[in-house]
Amino acid sequence: MKLHFEVDGNDFLLAGDASGKVKNVLKKLGIESSIIRKIAIAMYEAEMNMVIHANGGRVDVDILPEQIQVVLQDTGPGIPDIDLAMKEGYSTASHEIRELGFGAGMGLPNMKKYSDNLHITSEVGKGTKVEIIILLK
Amino acid sequence: MYSHSVTLDSSKCRGCTDCIKRCPTEAIRVRDSKAKIINDRCIDCGNCIAVCNNGAKKAVMDSIGMIKAYPYRIALTAPSFYAQFSKGESIENIIAALYTIGFTDVFEVSQAAQIITKHTQEYMKSDREYPVISSACPVIMRLIQRRFPALIHHVLPIMSPMELAARYVKETYARAGIDVSQVGVFFISPCPAKATDIHKPKGFEKSYVDGAFSMQEIYLKVIHTMEGTYLKEKKRVPSPDGILWATRNGGVSNNEIDNHIAVDGIERVIDILEKVEDGTLSKIHYIEALACTGGCLGGALTIENPFVSRHTLKKLVEKERKLLGDKAIQEDTLLEEIPYLYNISVDPKPVFSLDEDLETAIEMMEHIESLYKQLPQIDCGSCGAPTCRCFAEDVVKGCANVEDCIFMLRKRIKELSESMFELTKKILPTTKG
Numbered sequence: 001m002k003l004h005f006e007v008d009g010n011d012f013l014l015a016g017d018a019s020g021k022v023k024n025v026l027k028k029l030g031i032e033s034s035i036i037r038k039i040a041i042a043m044y045e046a047e048m049n050m051v052i053h054a055n056g057g058r059v060d061v062d063i064l065p066e067q068i069q070v071v072l073q074d075t076g077p078g079i080p081d082i083d084l085a086m087k088e089g090y091s092t093a094s095h096e097i098r099e100l101g102f103g104a105g106m107g108l109p110n111m112k113k114y115s116d117n118l119h120i121t122s123e124v125g126k127g128t129k130v131e132i133i134i135l136l137k
Numbered sequence: 138m139y140s141h142s143v144t145l146d147s148s149k150c151r152g153c154t155d156c157i158k159r160c161p162t163e164a165i166r167v168r169d170s171k172a173k174i175i176n177d178r179c180i181d182c183g184n185c186i187a188v189c190n191n192g193a194k195k196a197v198m199d200s201i202g203m204i205k206a207y208p209y210r211i212a213l214t215a216p217s218f219y220a221q222f223s224k225g226e227s228i229e230n231i232i233a234a235l236y237t238i239g240f241t242d243v244f245e246v247s248q249a250a251q252i253i254t255k256h257t258q259e260y261m262k263s264d265r266e267y268p269v270i271s272s273a274c275p276v277i278m279r280l281i282q283r284r285f286p287a288l289i290h291h292v293l294p295i296m297s298p299m300e301l302a303a304r305y306v307k308e309t310y311a312r313a314g315i316d317v318s319q320v321g322v323f324f325i326s327p328c329p330a331k332a333t334d335i336h337k338p339k340g341f342e343k344s345y346v347d348g349a350f351s352m353q354e355i356y357l358k359v360i361h362t363m364e365g366t367y368l369k370e371k372k373r374v375p376s377p378d379g380i381l382w383a384t385r386n387g388g389v390s391n392n393e394i395d396n397h398i399a400v401d402g403i404e405r406v407i408d409i410l411e412k413v414e415d416g417t418l419s420k421i422h423y424i425e426a427l428a429c430t431g432g433c434l435g436g437a438l439t440i441e442n443p444f445v446s447r448h449t450l451k452k453l454v455e456k457e458r459k460l461l462g463d464k465a466i467q468e469d470t471l472l473e474e475i476p477y478l479y480n481i482s483v484d485p486k487p488v489f490s491l492d493e494d495l496e497t498a499i500e501m502m503e504h505i506e507s508l509y510k511q512l513p514q515i516d517c518g519s520c521g522a523p524t525c526r527c528f529a530e531d532v533v534k535g536c537a538n539v540e541d542c543i544f545m546l547r548k549r550i551k552e553l554s555e556s557m558f559e560l561t562k563k564i565l566p567t568t569k570g
Binding site: 001003016019020023025027028029030031033034036037040041044045063064065110114136 | 284286287289411414415416417485487489490491492493495496498499502503506530
């Protein structure tokens with residue numbers, strides 16, 4: 001089944017709403033809790049990144065019996081050096097964002113840790129596409 | 138068979154929809170003008186008792202008459218019980234009144250709470266899967282089993298102060314050569330969940346508490362006993378730190394466990410647990426979570442407003458500290474020796490999953506999503522379900538009909554009348570139009 005969300009980049013209070021809704025759907029589907037946890041962590045991180053860096057974007061989730069695919073797409077500034085961004089502790093977040101407890105530079109490493117397959121494509125000035133795949137079998 | 142403490146008095150229920158909206162596990166539906174509790178989902182939080190204006194939701198607690206069956210009848214008093222007496226009644230007087238109403242002994246749960254705090258600190262010294270979530274509130278345990286099964290292994294596997302107190306009492310009597318089947322241990326409870334907890338315990342096979350009475354019922358008896366009679370005060374040991382347990386932040390202090398948060402009120406607890414699930418609270422080591430606002434002082438069976446009782450408790454703690462003075466609390470080695478760890482695991486209860494087969498569940502979820510889109514999405518409750526989404530689920534599961542929604546019904550009527558009107562325009566072949 002497919003789910004679609006538009007993530008508003010201006011409303012910090014709603015940040016995490018899409019991953020919260022996906023989590024609830026997965027619980028109702030009876031998916032094993034350890035797998036739900038992986039998706040929750042990876043998707044929440046990706047969604048927050050989209051809000052913090054790219055002023056929101058679109059999320060498409062496709063739930064199949066064998067895997068769950070989450071695609072997050074934004075039209076933000078893009079990531080100049082993906083390898084650097086994947087390093088633990090690397091962060092470009094502003095002071096205000098860090099004060100809120102985000103931007104510690106663990107976002108991308110955590111996404112990688114919890115996804116079975118993580119694919120990021122980005123073009124500076126155009127946007128970023130993050131594809132998270134978590135296997136169910 | 139015993140299933141729940143929270144139940145419905147259907148003669149008083151008017152079928153309004155106040156309670157269905159406040160239930161954190163969507164466990165209530167209105168059918169035939171009466172609220173129906175879905176037992177598998179109910180976590181005994183007592184929200185519906187607090188919100189019902191007709192007194193139709195009630196807690197079925199044990200009856201105090203049951204104590205007569207035991208020659209030795211021990212009352213377990215929690216600090217939250219003392220906090221209900223806002224007119225300055227002393228703990229000694231309250232305990233004396235409990236003897237008068239038929240108990241033969243009183244053990245204060247605060248004594249056990251101090252030991253549980255110690256065990257918790259010890260447990261936290263080893264590396265654990267953070268954050269560890271306290272297990273003292275039975276409602277939170279039930280909530281985690283149902284809504285947050287991924288967090289079960291974060292739960293502190295240590296029994297509640299009430300349970301430790303009961304085990305200690307029975308062990309003490311046994312050591313004095315008394316047959317424990319003659320010893321009844323009873324808890325004076327601030328909430329319905331504690332009653333469910335002793336009849337259906339978590340983490341161990343059987344609870345050593347034999348009955349749980351409503352705090353309101355015992356309070357009345359104690360007040361009546363105190364009036365006009367002189368009671369000989371009973372000797373006791375002050376335990377200020379144990380008494381603090383009843384308030385938020387009471388269980389464990391920040392000095393002892395670093396990175397510790399205390400949260401109360403079930404909605405806020407749910408919010409915190411969502412964050413734990415999302416991995417954003419991994420730097421927090423310990424979470425003390427209580428379902429009622431104001432902790433146990435806000436329980437559905439308490440008498441006094443929790444903000445008043447909190448003040449009363451604060452005064453009691455000050456008094457206890459003064460009484461205790463410089464004296465060190467005598468350590469009770471037996472109390473410390475009682476095994477306190479869970480010996481059976483806590484299992485998830487996936488009551489929300491649609492179907493065991495994933496493909497079937499996905500198919501059902503697709504139906505739910507498409508039906509939800511057609512619904513008004515105003516969560517009016519007229520269908521008897523708390524939200525439009527929940528109603529869509531009920532329909533797909535076969536527990537409700539689409540026409541139970543008045544908006545859908547009106548749409549159907551409109552469609553039908555339109556097609557009837559169309560039919561009236563048809564001309565019979567034998568007549569002229």
